[in-house]
Amino acid sequence: MALERHIFQRNTHRLLRDMHIPDWDPQFLADYDPQRLAAQCEEAGLNAVMLYAKSHVGLCTYPTKVGRMHGNLGGRDVMRELNDALRARGISTAAYQSITFDNWAAETHPDWAQIDRQSGRPLHDHTRYGVCCPNNPEYRAYELAIMEEILTGYEFDGIWLDMIFFLAFCACPACQERLRAEEGIEIPGVVDWTDPAWAAYQEARRRWIGEWTKILIDRAHELRPEIVVTHNLANALSGWRCGQPLAAGRLDTYTSADLYGDRFEHLVVTKMAQHLSASQPGELMVSVGVDLIDHVTLKTAEQLSTEALAATAAGSAFIVIDGIDPVGTEQPGNFATIRAAFDAIRPYESDMGGRPVEDVAIYFSDNSFMDFADNGIPAGPPTRLGGTPFPHVMAVRGAARALTEAHIAFGVITDQDLDRLADYRVVILPDVSRMTDREVAAFRGYVASGGRLYASGYTSLVGVDGVRHDDLMLADVFGVSLVGEEDGRVAYLTPDDDEIRRAIAPQAAVSQPFNDQWGQRYEPKPLCSAPRVTATSGRRLAHLTLPYGNPRWGSVNDKSWAAIHSAPPWTDTEHAVLTRNEVGQGSAVYSTFVLERSAAAANRALFTSLVRGLLGAQPSLSATARRNVWLSAYDQDDRSRVLVVLHNYGVEQPAPAERATVTVRPPAGRTFVRAADGPGARVVDARLGEDGAVLAVELSAELGFVTVEYA
Numbered sequence: 001m002a003l004e005r006h007i008f009q010r011n012t013h014r015l016l017r018d019m020h021i022p023d024w025d026p027q028f029l030a031d032y033d034p035q036r037l038a039a040q041c042e043e044a045g046l047n048a049v050m051l052y053a054k055s056h057v058g059l060c061t062y063p064t065k066v067g068r069m070h071g072n073l074g075g076r077d078v079m080r081e082l083n084d085a086l087r088a089r090g091i092s093t094a095a096y097q098s099i100t101f102d103n104w105a106a107e108t109h110p111d112w113a114q115i116d117r118q119s120g121r122p123l124h125d126h127t128r129y130g131v132c133c134p135n136n137p138e139y140r141a142y143e144l145a146i147m148e149e150i151l152t153g154y155e156f157d158g159i160w161l162d163m164i165f166f167l168a169f170c171a172c173p174a175c176q177e178r179l180r181a182e183e184g185i186e187i188p189g190v191v192d193w194t195d196p197a198w199a200a201y202q203e204a205r206r207r208w209i210g211e212w213t214k215i216l217i218d219r220a221h222e223l224r225p226e227i228v229v230t231h232n233l234a235n236a237l238s239g240w241r242c243g244q245p246l247a248a249g250r251l252d253t254y255t256s257a258d259l260y261g262d263r264f265e266h267l268v269v270t271k272m273a274q275h276l277s278a279s280q281p282g283e284l285m286v287s288v289g290v291d292l293i294d295h296v297t298l299k300t301a302e303q304l305s306t307e308a309l310a311a312t313a314a315g316s317a318f319i320v321i322d323g324i325d326p327v328g329t330e331q332p333g334n335f336a337t338i339r340a341a342f343d344a345i346r347p348y349e350s351d352m353g354g355r356p357v358e359d360v361a362i363y364f365s366d367n368s369f370m371d372f373a374d375n376g377i378p379a380g381p382p383t384r385l386g387g388t389p390f391p392h393v394m395a396v397r398g399a400a401r402a403l404t405e406a407h408i409a410f411g412v413i414t415d416q417d418l419d420r421l422a423d424y425r426v427v428i429l430p431d432v433s434r435m436t437d438r439e440v441a442a443f444r445g446y447v448a449s450g451g452r453l454y455a456s457g458y459t460s461l462v463g464v465d466g467v468r469h470d471d472l473m474l475a476d477v478f479g480v481s482l483v484g485e486e487d488g489r490v491a492y493l494t495p496d497d498d499e500i501r502r503a504i505a506p507q508a509a510v511s512q513p514f515n516d517q518w519g520q521r522y523e524p525k526p527l528c529s530a531p532r533v534t535a536t537s538g539r540r541l542a543h544l545t546l547p548y549g550n551p552r553w554g555s556v557n558d559k560s561w562a563a564i565h566s567a568p569p570w571t572d573t574e575h576a577v578l579t580r581n582e583v584g585q586g587s588a589v590y591s592t593f594v595l596e597r598s599a600a601a602a603n604r605a606l607f608t609s610l611v612r613g614l615l616g617a618q619p620s621l622s623a624t625a626r627r628n629v630w631l632s633a634y635d636q637d638d639r640s641r642v643l644v645v646l647h648n649y650g651v652e653q654p655a656p657a658e659r660a661t662v663t664v665r666p667p668a669g670r671t672f673v674r675a676a677d678g679p680g681a682r683v684v685d686a687r688l689g690e691d692g693a694v695l696a697v698e699l700s701a702e703l704g705f706v707t708v709e710y711a
Helices: 034-043 078-088 103-108 137-153 173-183 196-223 246-251 263-276 301-313 334-351 391-405 415-423 437-448 498-504 601-615
Strands: 013-018 048-054 092-098 158-162 228-231 256-258 283-287 317-323 360-363 410-413 426-429 452-456 480-485 490-495 510-513 531-535 539-547 569-583 586-591 621-624 629-636 641-648 658-664 672-677 681-689 692-699 703-710
Touching: 034 078, 034 334, 048 078, 048 137, 078 092, 092 137, 137 158, 137 196, 158 196, 173 196, 196 228, 196 246, 246 263, 246 415, 263 283, 263 301, 263 391, 263 410, 263 415, 283 301, 301 317, 301 334, 301 629, 301 641, 301 703, 317 334, 334 703, 360 391, 360 415, 391 410, 391 601, 410 415, 415 437, 426 437, 426 601, 437 452, 437 586, 452 601, 480 569, 490 498, 490 569, 498 539, 498 601, 510 601, 531 539, 586 601, 621 629, 629 658, 641 658, 641 692, 672 681, 672 692, 681 703, 692 703
Parallel strands: 013 048, 013 317, 048 092, 092 158, 158 228, 256 283, 283 317, 360 410, 360 426, 426 452, 452 586, 531 569
Antiparallel strands: 480 531, 490 510, 490 539, 539 569, 569 586, 621 658, 629 641, 641 703, 658 692, 672 703, 681 692
């Protein structure tokens, strides 16, 4: 569907009015005033607001014939009042509907609840949230009926569906029966990513959530074909327990996720949305508060503005979550802070858009949102809600940080982009823990056709079917053969190549610790350290060096150590840590160490050096600037120009002048003819030629745009 059809998507100063308030105390929502709230939204400069139809509590803000209305509203249709008041002010509106989290439904219909396999009790025994099972047909009918009431009874420009996921392993009758019918197995009691039954169960859960998401989105479009329909993709990023597939984001009008992590989580997700989203812009959602659990502590205007500017730099829309007080009022200062954030991005909005200029792609695999260290634990409820730092996820974020700080233009792609790998000069596989046959074939074909690949860690050893292979499935591409796994606390990479020596200088070697808790006993677990390989067709760039006495740690009596505090490198081996292999028209660099996940400067310097080596001469975009200046560019062919974006992330305000030199190549067959200043940046000098432009730019604000026109 064309962007022009979607008013809500065009309006990018957005608010989600969070209102998960119960009704067991008569004071709750006693002072809720839709007219006051609408006036505050207008005063804050908002042009799009998402308002609650049904919250996590399961109570509706309108008279419902299907569910239960909030008891303290006295029958008032406050959703209509707020919707009418906002729309009268020219503010676009969307409805919010909570899926899965529904306390009223879970309590009123206990047979709808998600059930803990271990205890046989509802999973909401462990949380404040009543969680319903998407496999229960009666529950499905209830949510679809609620949606029909919302979309046929009210005038909205969109609907946003939250929490379409499993809280944990649901063992309700509907899930058990469906798994038996489709896979012929029972729900496993132990986590084991090398067990085909466990793998089949996890694939089934992802399939079920994807199917349920499609049913909801398709029904919304049947009821109101002209509106935007999107769902919260954040739980896919929280890991395998939720069973939510990233691919479901392609079903939405645009992808959207509420995030509570750091700047590099935001960077990865907004870059992913540039390709996963069915239309642009995607949407980044953050809270005005420092944490959802803290009701009063606000981010400063500068902090929220920085997040808004980062979203703008990544071509993303920005929406702020603001939680209402239980009585129905708003926290003082919230709207002023929100206004400041949207005022910060206002000068840039008319220049946004375009195709991202990217030489490198980081591959983000939701099949790898897991940890082999969990193998053997009981399949029970999570100890906490929210994301988990899975090895692959941390490697992706580390790669994004390293490339950003090195000013290497990159994007983030998923399995939805396997048919466009050829668009990238280099593709990075950061410890992709589990892979499909389709992925293996795609990356093998990419290299054979001239692509350049960097891969690390356990990439391609284990299939999504739970099979641990005898060798890496991409061993022929990497030019190595698997002979084992590291069994000590730490191992070392020692260069065999001068380029590697220069990259890590002044260090002579780099380390990968597998356990740095020296005072604790260490028992290595399979798939939790690093592969040990020998080079076959690949040229060895660095070899494995082991500590004295490896793998023993030693004691007073066991003299298998060389230094009492540490484990210095001692024994050189013939095993490869780094290889480069030429395959067909392309090449691949493989590292048994996950260099990009490390916080060590030498490890990250080596990673970026390897990527630059694969990238070769004349990148599409590069810069000489400080590490905290983030660089990106967009080809705006409808305006015959490239937009260059420089974000001095989180700089103190007022921002001091910052200098950068940017080199950008024109699109194929084009020549740059003019460089122009944009908001927040000035072109001090421009050298334009057939092979590109070299721009000296003075950045005078936290975010700066310059444009380079071409003919």
